[in-house]
Amino acid sequence: MxxxxxxxxxxxxxxxxxxxxxxxxxxxxxxxxxxxxxxxxxxxxxxxxxxxxxxxxxxxxxxxxxxxxxxxxxxxxxxxxxxxxxxxxxxxxxxxxxxxxxxxxxxxxxxxxxxxxxxxxxxxxxxxxxxxxxxxxxxxxxxxxxxxxxxxxxxxxxxxxxxxxxxxxxxxxxxxxxxxxxxxxxxxxxxxxxxxxxxxxxxxxxxxxxxxxxxxxxxxxxxxxxxxxxxxxxxxxxxxxxxxxxxxxxxxxxxxDLGSWDTLTARLQQTVTGPGGIWGNSGNTHIVNDLKLPMIVIGVPDIVAVGSPDGILIAGKQEANAIKDIVHPPSAEAGYGETAWGHYMVLDRTGNEGEVVLTVKLFLLPGHEMPEMPCLHSGKHWVILSGHGEVVLNGLAQAARSGDSFTVNGGDLHGIRAFAAMELLEIRRDDRTEEVAVYSS
Known part of the structure; x- marks a missing residue:
């Protein structure tokens, strides 16, 4: 079979x-x-x-x-x-x-x-x-x-x-x-x-x-x-x-079928996942928080409170399925995404006079890499926050550790390998009014 x-x-x-x-x-x-x-x-x-x-x-x-x-x-x-x-x-x-x-x-x-x-x-x-x-x-x-x-x-x-x-x-x-x-x-x-x-x-x-x-x-x-x-x-x-x-x-x-917040939260071990807490008359309420800011629920029963970089949902568990009928932001503007090498979180989008500046925090798993590819933007800047590995820029490999920074110009071939778990900030500029997806999976 x-x-x-x-x-x-x-x-x-x-x-x-x-x-x-x-x-x-x-x-x-x-x-x-x-x-x-x-x-x-x-x-x-x-x-x-x-x-x-x-x-x-x-x-x-x-x-x-x-x-x-x-x-x-x-x-x-x-x-x-x-x-x-x-x-x-x-x-x-x-x-x-x-x-x-x-x-x-x-x-x-x-x-x-x-x-x-x-x-x-x-x-x-x-x-x-x-x-x-x-x-x-x-x-x-x-x-x-x-x-x-x-x-x-x-x-x-x-x-x-x-x-x-x-x-x-x-x-x-x-x-x-x-x-x-x-x-x-x-x-x-x-x-x-x-x-x-x-x-x-x-x-x-x-x-x-x-x-x-x-x-x-x-x-x-x-x-x-x-x-x-x-x-x-x-x-x-x-x-x-x-x-x-x-x-x-x-x-x-x-x-x-764990396809709704009602059925999914019924299988969770705890009522609060992530920063936050539940107080008062809040029976059968769950918090699932993917943000660093705490989420507090006081005296509201039978709801689910969910936070992520893509948005916040507060809904009665029996009504939460209505979210599928609400228009969501397009995937190119997603605040969070998973990839083969780890995940990313969009911290800020600023647009003025046709230029878009995107600030993204990248998390690379140890032993994983972002393969070399041409820079499709006007330029980008990487700042290594933690971990270590190497950045490859136009074929030249350079050690990358906490505090190091790298500038990538439009068209440059660039990639990064994580020897240990790495976090870095990426600030990218784009002259196009239509930005491309943050990162593909």
Whole structure:
């Protein structure tokens, strides 16, 4: 079996901590087994390894985030880049044709598609090992993973199975319902419906046949070349709801989509993350603060208070999802971003008479580097705040320690290597009225 992990999402529901530059799966907030915290993607990688699924795992991410995925997964997995975000079906199809063309998978092999940012117990991943047998025994084209609903939610899809019978671990699927209102969700639950966990298993040949019917190529380069013209297609709509014969495997343990502040804060170890405190009648309130300034909540229950360089959110937990309908700043103006070499924080933007001056604080991980590249701005100035490494300027390497400064002119080739963890200030000037993105991932 081959496991495809999809790293998608726009990062809207967990704003301001997540966004187009930093997806929710990279947020290091969840309690880790040995103490400290871990991100969703780190948790999933650990569970893949514990379930003996690591050797077959392939991650799919937008090409701007492939290096970031490699960093968070410890370079232990293959990562496939998408040129554009075109939905879960398109991402799964790209991975399928890649596995087929590279001869890593045969048409009769089982393919499992799952989100990379799910939250579940270890038993959830053990269920994956049953997919091949269920596909054979049920003669289904598609096997899904479902779990018992905790409440009538309008945030999840539902799978309505036939009444279970006999000794089989699976049930044939009668129908699907995508994010019904709470009233309809209650009716579905009373009828025995399951939450759709977004995990799908099928034979590779099934996907190849579907692509052939759509007139799409089964060769990665040709398929990728068509990406700009693809509409956004979800796997549920394109495959699951059109499949003639599907089966569902019930997972009885824990599963949650931590895609809202309400569900995410319920999994945190403490009510206050970062500088700040909660006092008075403030039951079920959480602070998640990525800023250095303290955030104080007094006498306000059932809210989430979130601070980051991209903004501040104060919202009732049940209403916080409305943030996805609010227009956010474009990613080029993000105040925080993660990269393959570390992360950065925008401290100040000043614009006058067509010139933009940007002040950024950069944090480089030990043993990482910003590769040499031409300066795309009018110029920039680096001041090393802490740590040590070397700056490479037009091919000449120079030692870089706390207190050192370097001037980079427009067009200069420049890069930096961190021998130990480094912090530096970058002050860049740009004559263009439209500045480029702060840093790519």
């Amino acid at each position: 081959h496991t495809i992990l999809l790293c998608g999402g726009s990062g809207q529901r967990l704003w301001p901590l997540s966004g187009p530059v930093r997806s929710k799966m990279f947020l290091k907030l969840l309690p880790a087994p040995g103490g400290g915290t871990e991100s969703m993607i780190e948790r999933v990688c650990r569970q893949l390894e514990n379930s003996s699924l690591s050797p077959s795992a392939l991650f799919v991410a937008h090409e701007d985030q492939t290096s970031l995925v490699r960093r968070y997964t410890g370079n232990r997995y293959e990562v496939l880049g998408e040129p554009h975000k075109r939905g879960t079906f398109t991402a799964a199809a790209l991975a399928a044709v890649y596995l087929y063309a590279s001869r890593k998978a045969k048409p009769e092999d089982t393919i499992c598609v799952a989100p990379a940012d799910m939250y579940a117990d270890d038993g959830f991943f053990q269920c994956f090992h049953q997919f091949t047998d269920i596909l054979s025994a049920s003669q289904a084209e598609l096997v899904l993973l479902g779990t018992r609903p905790a409440h009538p939610s309008d945030q999840y899809g539902y799978i309505l199975p036939e009444k279970p019978g006999g000794n089989t671990a699976y049930s044939p699927v009668l129908s699907f319902e995508e994010k019904p209102d709470s009233s309809k969700a209650g009716e579905l639950i009373r009828s025995g419906a399951l939450w759709n966990c977004g995990v799908f298993a099928f034979r590779l040949g099934f996907m190849l046949s579907h692509l052939e019917q759509m007139g799409l190529p089964a060769e990665p380069a040709a398929f990728t070349a068509l990406y700009p013209g693809f509409p956004v297609r979800s796997f549920d709509k394109e495959i699951a709801e059109r499949t003639r014969k599907a089966a569902v495997l019930r997972h009885e343990g824990e599963w949650r």
